[in-house]
Amino acid sequence: MKVIDQYAYRSPLRHFDPVQKVLFSLLVLITCLIEHSLLLYITVILLMGWLTVRKGLTPIKLYIMLMLVPLTFLILSLLTLLFDFSTESNSFLWSIHITHMYMGISKGSIQICLFMFFKVFASVSCLYFLCLSTPMNDILRVFEKWHCPTFLLEIMSLIYRFIFVFIDTATTMYTAQIARLGYRNFHLGIRSFGMLLSTLLIRTLKMNNVLYTSLECRGYNGSFNVLHEGSYKSLPYLYLILVEALLIGLGIIEFILGG
Incomplete structure (x- = not known):
């Protein structure tokens, strides 16, 4: 969290209108969630990565590490979609027999997992672009302009600040445990972590x-x-409209070609 906040303040994109950045990120995110196009997802990942790394000067190693954060949760979620059940094994590319049913992997389940994988990373790239180019105060200011309820903004601001308190407290305690050899073996490490x-x-x-x-x-x-x-x-809103039209056009083209 601290690293993200630091690079948000250092980013050259910070000096651009936060309303445009929030609007751009939300529109692209909604497009990714609505459309069902692999070409669109890949384009969004490349576009947001280029803007964040090239224009926002975020280190490529840090960006890749941040993109890999949701990978574990994503893999566990995709495993539930990859395997399917049926009374016949003809529809599966690979299957095993379990009592009166078959569990296996089909062509359709592979396609679903592939689309979900790129959809999630495209959506995450939109959020990282916003987080790594716009400080939290500017984001809250945008929601304030959009007449978001004041008490929600205050709760968001307090929670955001208390996250850093939580991280600092945990880091200090963990450092103290390491200094006292609290993790010198597995059993002692489990005990120290519980404490x-x-x-x-x-x-x-x-x-x-x-x-x-x-x-x-x-x-x-x-x-x-x-x-x-x-x-x-500020950038002309025509650029935002052109990017959004391009993404929607990619989705329509893939739908036509796929149909």
Whole structure:
């Protein structure tokens, strides 16, 4: 989280209008969720990767590591879609017999998993583009302009700040355990990790109470007044329309060719 926040503030794309970036990311994300086109997904992954790495100056190694974060959850989810059940084995490319049914992999299940794999990564690339080019304060400012309820914005802002408190507390405790050789073997490591989890929540709640008290001492009345950049660079909205039209066109072309 800290790394993402740091590169969001360092990114040259930060100085562009956050409304356009949020709108662009949401439109492309919705297009990925609605369309069923492998060509569109690959195009979105390449486009968002190019904008984030080339224009946003995010290190390619960091970007690849971030893209691999949801891979474990994605593989576990795709395994449930890859295998299918049927009373006949003719529809499967590979199958095993289980009691009165067959469990196997079919051509259709492979296609579904392939489309879902690229759809997820295309959607994730849209979110990473926004997170690595726009600080959280600017994103909340956009939702404020769109008349999002104030209490939701305040909750989002507080949760976002308390995430860093949680991470710092966990890192400090973990470093202290390592310094005391708490992970020198497997059994001791399990015990140390259990102690870390059991005390982490208590310490985090105490830290949150201290931070909230400090906010009240500084006149916090339920709303944050944050300074924002006075002016942003802006691109013609025609560019956004052309990109969206191109993506929709790719989906239509693949649908026509596939049909």
